[in-house]
Amino acid sequence: MLLITLLTVIPLLGALAAWIIPSNDRRPWVLPLVACLHLLIVSALCALPLSPSRGGWIHLDAIGRVFLLEIGGLFCACAFYAVNYLQYRQERNNRVLCMGMLVCLSAMSLAVVSHHLGILWLAIETTTLSMAPLVYFNRNARSIEATWKYMLICSIGIALALLGIFFLAYSTVVAGLEPSLLLGPLQGYAPKLPVAWLNAAFVFMLVGYGAKMGLAPMHTWKPDAYGEAPGLVGAMLAGGLANCGFLGLIRIYQICMASGNVHFYRSCLIGMGLFSIAVAAIFLVRQTDFKRMLAYSSVEHMGLFVLALGLGGKALYGAMLHVIGNGLAKGVLFLAAGNIHRAFASKNREVARGALRRTPWSGGLFLVGFFALTGSPPFLPFASEFSIFSAAFTNGRPVVGAFMVLLLLIAFMGMSFTVLPVVLGEPPKNRERTKYRDTPLLAGPPFVLLLIIALLGLWLPQPLYRIVTDAAALLEASR
Numbered sequence: 090m091l092l093i094t095l096l097t098v099i100p101l102l103g104a105l106a107a108w109i110i111p112s113n114d115r116r117p118w119v120l121p122l123v124a125c126l127h128l129l130i131v132s133a134l135c136a137l138p139l140s141p142s143r144g145g146w147i148h149l150d151a152i153g154r155v156f157l158l159e160i161g162g163l164f165c166a167c168a169f170y171a172v173n174y175l176q177y178r179q180e181r182n183n184r185v186l187c188m189g190m191l192v193c194l195s196a197m198s199l200a201v202v203s204h205h206l207g208i209l210w211l212a213i214e215t216t217t218l219s220m221a222p223l224v225y226f227n228r229n230a231r232s233i234e235a236t237w238k239y240m241l242i243c244s245i246g247i248a249l250a251l252l253g254i255f256f257l258a259y260s261t262v263v264a265g266l267e268p269s270l271l272l273g274p275l276q277g278y279a280p281k282l283p284v285a286w287l288n289a290a291f292v293f294m295l296v297g298y299g300a301k302m303g304l305a306p307m308h309t310w311k312p313d314a315y316g317e318a319p320g321l322v323g324a325m326l327a328g329g330l331a332n333c334g335f336l337g338l339i340r341i342y343q344i345c346m347a348s349g350n351v352h353f354y355r356s357c358l359i360g361m362g363l364f365s366i367a368v369a370a371i372f373l374v375r376q377t378d379f380k381r382m383l384a385y386s387s388v389e390h391m392g393l394f395v396l397a398l399g400l401g402g403k404a405l406y407g408a409m410l411h412v413i414g415n416g417l418a419k420g421v422l423f424l425a426a427g428n429i430h431r432a433f434a435s436k437n438r439e440v441a442r443g444a445l446r447r448t449p450w451s452g453g454l455f456l457v458g459f460f461a462l463t464g465s466p467p468f469l470p471f472a473s474e475f476s477i478f479s480a481a482f483t484n485g486r487p488v489v490g491a492f493m494v495l496l497l498l499i500a501f502m503g504m505s506f507t508v509l510p511v512v513l514g515e516p517p518k519n520r521e522r523t524k525y526r527d528t529p530l531l532a533g534p535p536f537v538l539l540l541i542i543a544l545l546g547l548w549l550p551q552p553l554y555r556i557v558t559d560a561a562a563l564l565e566a567s568r
Contacts, residue, residue, distance in 0.1 A: 090142055090147070092130050092133055092134050092137075093134065093139075093142075093147060093149060093202050095130055096127065096130050096131070096134070096198045096202070097195045097198050097199050097202075098195075099123060099126050099127060099130070100123055100127060100191045100192070100194040100195035100198070101191070101192065101195045102123075103119050103120070103122070103123035103191045104187075104188045104191035104192050104195070106119050107119045107120075107184060107187035107188045107191060108184060108188055113175075113179065113182060113183055113184075114176070116183055116184060116187050117171050117172045117175045117176075117183060117187060118172060119187060119191070120167075120168035120169075120171050120172070120187060120190060120191070121165070121168040121169045121171075121172060123168070123191060123194070124161075124164050124165040124167075124168035124169070124194075125165065127161055127164065127165075127194065127198070128161045128162065128164075128165050131157050131158060131161040134149055134154070134157070135154045135157070135158060135552075135556060136552070141204065141273075144271075145204055145205075145271050145272075145273055145274075146203070146204060146205045146208060146271065147202050147203060147204065147205075148202065148204045149201070149202045150204075150560075150563060151556055151557075151559035151560040151562075151563055152336070152339060152409070152560040152563055152564070153201045153202055153336075154556045154560070155409050155412050155413065155556060155557060155560045156201045156332055156333075156336055156412060157198065157201045157202075158413065158553075158556070159328065159332065159412055159413045159416040159417065160194075160197050160198070160201070160328075160329050160332065160416075162417060162538070162541070163324065163325070163328045163329060163416055163417060163419075163420045163538070164190075164194050164325065164329065166324075166420055166424070166534035166535065166537060166538050167190070167321040167324050167325055167420065167424070167534070168190075169530060169533070169534050170320075170321050170424050170530065170531060170534040170535070171186075171187075171190070171321050172530055173528050173530035173531050174319070174320075174321060174427070174531065177431065177525065178319075181226065181227075181228070185222050185223070185226075186222075186223055186226055186319075186322075189219045189220060189222055189223045190219075190223065190321075190322075190325065192215070192219040193215075193216050193219040193220055193325065193329070193330070196212045196213075196215035196216045196219060197212070197216055197329055197330070197333055199212040199215075200212035200213050200216070200333045200336060200337070201333075201336065204271060204272040204273065205270055205271055205272075206254050206257070206270040206271075206272070206275075206340060206341075207254065207270050209336075209337060209340060210247070210250060210251055210254060210337070212333075213247065213250075213298075213301060213333050213334065213337055214247050216329075216330050216333055217239075217240070217243045217244065217247060217301070217330070220239075220322065220325070220326065220330060221236055221239060221240050222236075223318060223319070223322045224236045224239055224314050224317065224318045224322060224326075226318065226319050226322065227317060227318075227319070229317075231313070231316075231317050232317040232318070234313060234317075235310075235313035235314045235316065235317040235318070236314070238309065238310040238313050238314065239310045239313070239314040241310075242300055242307065242309060242310040243300060243301055243310060245300065246296065246297045246298070246299070246300025246301050246307060247297055247300070247301060248297070249293050249294075249296050249297035249300070250293065250294050250296075250297025250298050250301075250337065251297070252293050252297075253289070253290045253291070253292070253293030253294035253297060253341070254270065254290070254294070256286055256289045256290035256293060257270075257275065257286070257287070257290035257294075257341070257344070258270055259286060260282045260283050260286035260287055260290065261275075261278055261282065263282075263283050263286060264278065264281050264282050264283060266278050266281065266282075272340055272343065272344070275344045276343060276344055276347040277347075279344050279345070279346075279347035279348040279349075280347070280348055280349055282348060284348075284350060287344075287345060287348060287350075288353060290341065290345075291341055291345050291353075291354060291357070292357070294337070294338065294341045295338065295341075295357060295358075295361065298334045298335070298337040298338040298341075299334070299338070299361065299391075299395075300334075301330070301331070301333070301334030301337070302331050302334035302335055302338070302391040302394070302395075303331055303334075303384075303387055303388050303391050304361060304365045304388070304391050304392060304395060305364055305365040305367075305368035305369065305388055305392070306364075306368070308365070308368070308369075308388045308391075311384040311385075311387060311388060312372075312381045312384040312385065314326060314384070315327065315380055315381065315383055315384035315387070315423075316378055316380045316381040316384060316436065319427060320380075320423045320424050320425075320426055320427020320428070320430065321423070321424060321427065323380065323383065323384075323423040323426075323427070324419060324420045324423035324424055327383070327384075327387045327416075327419040327423060328415070328416035328417065328419040328420050329416070331387060331391060332412060332416055335391070335394050335395075335412070338395070338398070339398070339564070342354070342358075342398055342564070343563070343564065346564075354399075355399045355400075355401070356399070357399070358395050358396065358398045358399030359396055359399035359400065359486075359489060360399075361392070361395050362392045362393065362394070362395035362396025362397075362398075362399055363392065363396060363489065363492060363493065363496070364392070365388055365389070365391060365392030365395065366389050366392035366393065366396070366493065366496045366497070366500070367392075367496055368388065369385045369386065369388040369389035369392065369500060370389065370496045370497075370499040370500040370503065371499075372385045372388075372503075373385045373386065373389070373499070373500050373503030373504055373507075374499065374502070374503040374506070375503070375506060376503065376504075376506075376507050377437050377438050377439065377507065378436045378437060378438075379426055379429070379436055379438060379441065379507050379508070379511050380423075380426055380430065380436045381436075382503075382504060382507045382508075383419070383422055383423060383426060386419075386422075386462065386500070386504060387419065389496075389497075389500050390411070390415045390419075390462075393408075393411060393415075393474065393477060393493075394408055394411065394412075396477065396489075396493065397411070397477045397480070398564075400477065400480045400481055400484055400486065400489070401480070401484065401564075401565070402480045402483060402484050402565070403476050403479060403480040403483060404476060404477045404480035404481070404484075405561040405564045405565055406476055406557065406558060406561040407472075407473045407474065407475070407476025407477040407480065408473070408477065408561075408564075409557045409560040409561050409564075410469065410472060410473035410476065410557055411470065411473035411474065411477070413469065413542075413545070413557075414461075414468070414469035414470040414472070414473050414542055414545070414546075415462070415470060415473075417469075417538045417541055417542050418458060418461045418462040418468070418469075418470055418538075418539075418542055419462070420534075420535065420538045421454055421457075421458035421461065421462075421535045421538045421539045421542075422455060422458040422459065422462060422535075424454075424531075424534060424535040424538075425451045425452075425454040425455040425458060425532075425535050426455060428448055428450075428451035428525070428527065428531055428532065429441055429444045429448060429451050429452065429455060429511065431523060431525040432444070432447050432448045432451070432523055432525045432526075433447070433517075433520075433523070434520075434523050438507050438510045438511050438514075440517055440520065441511050442510055442511060442514030442515055442516055442517060443512075443513070443514050443515050443516035443517075444511055444512050445512050445513060446516055447516050447522070448525070448526070448527050449527065450527040450532035450536070451527055451531070451532055451535075452511075452512045453512075454532065454535045454536060454539060455508065455511065455512055456508065456509075456512045456513075457539060458535070458539055459504060459505075459508045461539065461542055461543070463497075463500070463501045463504060464497065464501075466546065467543060467546045467547050468542050468543055468546040469542040469543075469545040469546040470542070470546075471546060472546055472549075474497070477493075478490055478493060478494060481493060
């Protein structure tokens with residue numbers, strides 16, 4: 090329990106230090122310091138056998154370990170990137186950004202280890218509130234609009250999720266059972282819970298946490314927030330906060346699947362997943378803003394997560410693997426996109442062209458990261474997406490599998506129409522060059538993330554493989 094306590098307390102102490110340190114130059118160094126300590130604790134927790142806390146409120150199970158590894162690795166890369174990035178943004182006071190990222194890290198860590206649905210909800214809501222000022226970092230009309238959309242839609246969504254938790258708690262009262270919001274007891278109660286109340290809880294939490302994830306049609310905050318936020322904030326939104334929303338959905342999934350009445354839940358998840366992928370594919374075609382393109386790509390991959398839950402079987406292994414692969418690949422693309430944005434002072438593909446010539450490292454990372462994210466071998470997302478695709482056929486749903494492949498192909502083509510001109514086109518000759526150049530601290534973190542997902546695609550270490558398979562087994566045991 091000491092290590093789990095430190096997991097949430099150390100980022101809060103870092104946030105306090107960021108508030109106290111007066112220097113705009115020295116303050117960002119708190120981020121990599123806390124990130125390294127956090128990642129060290131995460132590694133220790135994933136290597137040690139852990140038991141639930143007294144009462145069962147706090148427990149780091151295999152599912153939590155998958156999410157914690159991804160969040161810790163992504164945050165560490167963003168933290169080192171932030172040091173040099175904020176040197177370019179001396180016109181902005183970075184106190185709020187540094188504090189917000191550290192509070193968000195603490196809240197995400199708490200969400201991962203919480204087995205009490207109320208604490209989980211509170212932690213996810215805290216991530217929403219802590220990131221809102223970061224979306225507004227550029228302080229212009231578009232960023233304030235993006236912040237309001239983000240706050241409004243995510244707050245409505247999280248309120249609906251809370252209503253779903255109330256329904257779930259009330260279902261235990263209707264069934265004459267001892268009221269509880271703990272995951273373990275609720276899984277045991279599931280076969281005895283009234284179907285109507287359990288279905289209502291599932292629908293409200295699917296819509297509520299789906300809004301947090303950015304599932305269509307609750308995705309409308311994403312293009313604005315991802316497009317206007319700094320690259321490192323976009324990376325944390327796509328690879329951190331969205332994954333926390335997915336974790337919240339996983340917890341209600343575990344309870345509902347334990348009820349034995351799985352047809353309704355599978356149908357809802359498959360339908361919502363395919364719809365989200367379809368909407369993303371449509372909007373990815375001829376998208377001119379490459380940061381908004383990444384937002385719609387996130388909508389697509391959240392749909393993949395939900396589709397995998399609905400398919401079950403081997404797809405559950407693919408979903409857990411995709412948590413890591415998608416999260417780290419999003420980090421590569423958002424950080425590289427942020428560099429290209431500053432190099433050209435534009436996010437539009439008609440202006441930001443020829444990135445390989447102007448920023449060779451960032452342009453190369455953006456191109457290779459695009460192939461990694463879209464499931465090209467040998468990267469990790471290829472293995473995870475192939476597991477989900479093959480599960481559709483082995484589980485007797487070939488139409489779902491075929492539709493999924495068609496939509497992913499459309500999404501790939503749509504993204505390529507944006508990525509390739511940005512990377513391979515001719516730099517505009519009628520625009521003045523900015524002062525931005527690639528540096529080790531700006532190009533290094535996304536390069537390390539890309540290297541990790543390439544290595545994991547070729548060889549999954551036995552300890553990590555065991556964590557992922559144990560996480561999939563926990564989900565499968567809920568059926």
